[in-house]
Amino acid sequence: MAAKLRIDFVSDVACPWCVVGLRSLQAALDKVGAEVEADIHFQPFELNPDMPPEGENTTEHVQKKYGSTAERSAAARNAIREAGANLGFDFNYNAESRIWNTFDAHRLLHWAGLEGRQLQLKEALFAANFTQQKSTSDHAVLIEAAKAAGLDGEKARAILESDAYVAEVRAEQSLWRNRGINAVPSVIFNGRWMIQGGQPAQVFEQAIRQIVAGTATAAE
Secondary structure, eight states, rough: OOEEEEEEEEEEETHHHHHHHHHHHHHHHHHHGGGEEEEEEEEEOOTTTTOOOOOOEEEHHEEEHHHHHHHHHHHHHHHHHHHHHHOOOOOOTTTOEEEOOOOHHHHHHHHHHTTTTTHHHHHHHIIIIISSOOTOOOOOHHHHHHHTTTTTTTHHHHHTTTTTTTHHHHHHHHHHTTOOOOOOOOETTTTEEEEESSSOOOHHHHHHHHHHHHOOOOOO
């Protein structure tokens, strides 16, 4: 019988290493195969909750927020591109790339979770943001992502034009921050063990096997 494993994946649509972390986690689960029945829940986290709808240029934002030089920022994006390519994901950064507000995307993800299509929407949003270089603040983009994920586009539009799931997303964000999550991706297994960052698939696989075998050590 497969071991049941709840996975809370705390992340932001604006986080490139969250893409890497998710792809690595999926690769690890593929390796483990039928030994585990994984139930993944995507939990909301905003890296830039005060980001205006028009967003900011990625290079300028990183320089302002982290004090990074243009050269270091470019090197970091190259590392992300390489990590993504190794996992079958295209990061199409360019000089005009922008970081957008993601709150409405999180509202749609909450709804998608109720509809059983959360993973599909998460992947569609990552593709829209990083591969297609589209705005995650743009309702038209979000609706197209919802449809690509197999969700009802008109229902997505109605949600975005209302206050639906605002309170729920705010409450979930507060919950995870109160639990000490201040960086993403943070991947929590069965509410006890956590792996942070865009780790290689081997790291996730080893952790999953240890948890299932009952040999995992104390939570971090």
